[in-house]
Amino acid sequence: MNNNNDLQKRKEMAIAAGQKNLFPRYIDKAKNAEIWDVEGARYIDFCAGIAVTNVGHCHPKLMAAVQQQLRNFTHSCVMINPYESAVVLAEKLNELVPITHAKTVFLNSGAEAVENAIKIAKAYTKRSSIISFVGAFHGRTHMCLGLTGTYKPYKEGFGPFPTGIYHIPFPNKNYGITVEDSLNKLKSLFKTTVDPSEIAAILIEPVQGEGGFHIAPNTFIQELRALCNLYGILLICDEIQTGFARTGVFFAVEHSQVEPDLITIGKGLANGIPLSAVVGKEEVMDAAKSLGGTFGGSPIGCQSALAVIDIINEENLCERAFEIGKICVDHLNKLKDRYPEKIACVRNLGAMIAIELVHNGSFEQADGASTKKIIEHASNRGLLLLSCGMEGNIIRLLPPLTIEYETLHEGLTILTKTITELFST
Structure with a gap:
């Protein structure tokens, strides 16, 4: 043994x-x-x-859905021969997110979701730079490491990272950083380092995950939304760790009553079957003309995610x-x-x-x-x-x-x- x-x-x-x-x-x-x-x-x-x-592990409803899909087929690539479960799941996600007139693209991992959200933001705005936060974690691919606001252990030995990424302090009253401090750093960045017309998106975790479970004040997210509206910048919420009922709502940004432009989701989406997505405003999502991948939106992952949504609602x-x-x-x-x-x-x-x-x-x-x-x-x-x-x-x-x-x-x-x-x- x-x-x-x-x-x-x-x-x-x-x-x-x-x-x-x-x-x-x-x-x-x-x-x-x-x-x-x-x-x-x-x-x-x-x-x-x-x-x-x-x-939970091995929820009976989820296991039954996955086993049924295994009996039918395991893969065809949603970009070649699609299947109903992918369409149904996209429809449900478009309804669940706090975004009007939403569309979805399926991927494999949280890092892929963030990467594609950045691609979509750049395609829509025709701008090249991104603002993220100190303490943020957005994944382990090269772009995502650049966006991540912690050096050790994630970034050590992997630089240089993509240019056009700027980090500002995340508001945290315990560490003496107020909402006003963070907003002032952002405004100072616009005055001294980069013009707002170059910024495609601001990327934020409503609750920082690897960074320490620090909760963004609702007023801060609301102020970010207002600044994004003022300068034509997209607001992206990274809900990979906070999504799917973890914070008491399907998506943590709902606590602030703010409508983001894009949401990245993964982790709890399919309860262990690799699946992620970017969900965003229709006009923004449709600006990117080439998205996808071989395994994104796998039939097994889609059936698992549909079961997850049902379980969250039913229980x-x-x-x-x-x-x-x-x-x-x-x-x-x-x-x-x-x-x-x-x-x-x-x-x-x-x-x-x-x-x-x-x-x-x-x-x-x-x-x-x-x-x-x-x-x-x-x-x-x-x-x-x-x-x-x-x-x-x-x-x-x-x-x-x-x-x-x-x-x-x-x-x-x-x-x-x-x-x-x-x-x-």
């Missing part, structure tokens, strides 16, 4: 060193919010494959995301009250939940070492967690939205014991 240690050794011999794995535990099977490794050990999953399995998972967030935040704030010098902040938008660890209660003194220890020790107790943030000092909780409440509380109990053990010694 295979064991974790042997498989890890084989992996290190066979797979490039850059494609690391956080946990040396090899999954054998999974159900909803639980995972079992090849040695039979059980884990509670607070990662969801990085906000992918929002409707009220948007509402459930708020409930999960409240349970987690209420629980974690008790820890914050107990360890105010170590836990600077507990924050969430729906079921995107973050715990920021610091020294001496100061946001300026990030505690990445404790974050790493807690994640490691929690995994030894049967709870899988992820970190994020530019200093690696933020624990993020991303449980499946279908998680049983008993399992959620079990996971939170493990986390409490782990944190208490570390901070009480």
Whole structure:
């Protein structure tokens, strides 16, 4: 029988060193919010494959849809012989996004979605430059790395990056950056470095993902929309990690009541089957005359995504995301009250939940070492967690939205014991 240690050794011999794995535990099977490794050990999953399995592992309705499609056919390329599921899914996405008169293009990954959103924006505006944000993460392709506002570990050794990309501060009151500060930096950029007439788009995550689960104030997104309208700039919302009910609505930008021009989606779209999309205003989308790829909009991915949308609606998972967030935040704030010098902040938008660890209660003194220890020790107790943030000092909780409440509380109990053990010694 295979064991974790042997498989890890084989992996290190066979797979490039850059494609690391956080946990040396090899999954054998999974159900909803639980995972079992090849040695039979059980884990509670607070990662969801990085906000992918929002409707849980192996949801019966989703599995049935995928299995039926496997019996029919696996591939023909939507650009050669299309199929009804792709049309139906595009129609549903066009209705779900907070964009009037929308159209969709299907791709494979989040990075591909961002790449194509930039292509579309440039084709429509006939402009060449893009504004992104410090702390942003938009993918690992070369253009996406240029757009990403964090150097290590993503950009190190891969430069130079595409030109015409500008980064401004992301508003964050905890770090002393107000909405006005960010807007003033943007206006200063227009005065000193690049004219607004050269900017094709502003690209923003409504909640920064890898950057630390920092939530863009609604007023900031509204102000960006106004500036984009003033200068003929497109507003692109990267909803790859925030989409599909994760924040309590289908798309996080809905909280601001702003209509973006383009939205990039992936991850939770098909719950683990590779599929992504750009959805945007019809006139903008139709400006790009060549889009697509061999596997974009795969029939298996489309059927999976249709099942995901049905499950979210039928099981009220948007509402459930708020409930999960409240349970987690209420629980974690008790820890914050107990360890105010170590836990600077507990924050969430729906079921995107973050715990920021610091020294001496100061946001300026990030505690990445404790974050790493807690994640490691929690995994030894049967709870899988992820970190994020530019200093690696933020624990993020991303449980499946279908998680049983008993399992959620079990996971939170493990986390409490782990944190208490570390901070009480």
